[in-house]
Amino acid sequence: MSLQKSVKERFFHALVFEVLAIALCAPLGAWLLGYPLVHMGLLTLMISLIAMSWNMAFNALFDRAQQRWGFKRNLKVRAVHSLLFELGLIMAVVPLAAWWLGIGLWEAFVLDIGIALFFLPYTFVFNWTYDHLRAVVIARKNRLSAA
DSSP states (O other), X not given: OOOOOOHHHHHHHHHHHHHHHHHHHHHHHHHHHOOOHHHHHHXXXXXXXXXXXXXXXXXXXXXXXXXXXXXXXXXHHHHHHHHHHHXXXXXXXXXXXXXXXXXXXXXXXXXXXHHHHHHHHHHHHHHHHHHHHHHHHHHHHHHHHHO
């Protein structure tokens, strides 16, 4: 399977990931934390924009690392991938969440840990599924172009 992904494909990957994340997190966050849906929706959107940028950059670096070191995208690698992605995202969004929600950095950090615990399996399942579907699409394109 080709590891070369265009900027367009990276954008598509990140956009689908984030749209689905917003659809899940905004209503859930509003309900669990007691904030209005619009307030949580805007925070979720801001975090999503940060996450989308991080997603594109992180996955480009991940692909480069795979090309350099030649590892396979098995379950263990995808678990490490998800963990590293979420750790980077936590460092980026804690100050934003603290400011937006009017809470301290510690409370925002604890909240982000809870969010990360949701996103670890979400990221893992999403990327595993994306890799599988991408392989199917590429195989289908190759069969059609060979015919």
